[in-house]
Amino acid sequence: MNALQETVKQMFRKMTGEGWDVDSTLKWGFFFIDEDKNKLLEVFTELEEHAYSIVELHQADDGDWVLQVSKLDVLTPEKLHRRNLAFNDLAIKCDVEYDGWDVGKVE
Numbered sequence: 532m533n534a535l536q537e538t539v540k541q542m543f544r545k546m547t548g549e550g551w552d553v554d555s556t557l558k559w560g561f562f563f564i565d566e567d568k569n570k571l572l573e574v575f576t577e578l579e580e581h582a583y584s585i586v587e588l589h590q591a592d593d594g595d596w597v598l599q600v601s602k603l604d605v606l607t608p609e610k611l612h613r614r615n616l617a618f619n620d621l622a623i624k625c626d627v628e629y630d631g632w633d634v635g636k637v638e
Contacts, residue, residue, distance in 0.1 A: 532618070534612060536609070540608045557606070561600050562633075563625075565596055575600060584600065603637060615631075
C-alpha cells in the first residue's frame with residue numbers, strides 16, 4: 532500500500548471537518564489480501580499479541596482471501612503513518628498484500 536504521510540494527514544483533516552473527534556478512541560481496521568487463507572492467518576498470529584482482533588476473513592469474488600483486523604486505539608496521523616509502514620513490512624515478510632485501512636466510531 533502506498534502509505535504517504537500527507538494523504539493520512541489530509542484524511543484526519545477531513546474527519547475533523549466532518550465532526551469526528553480524532554483525539555478519541557476509534558476502531559481502526561486494516562486489510563490484508565492473498566490467495567492463500569493460511570498466509571493471512573499467519574499475519575493474524577503476528578498481530579494477535581498486539582491486541583488486534585479478526586473482524587472478518589472472507590473469500591472475495593476474485594478468489595482472493597481478505598483479512599480484516601481491528602483495534603480500538605487513539606492514533607495521530609504520524610502514528611497511523613508509522614503503522615502503515617509497519618504493515619507494509621509485515622506484508623512483505625508474510626508474502627501477502629497490505630491493502631489499507633479504515634476507521635469507525637466506537638459505539
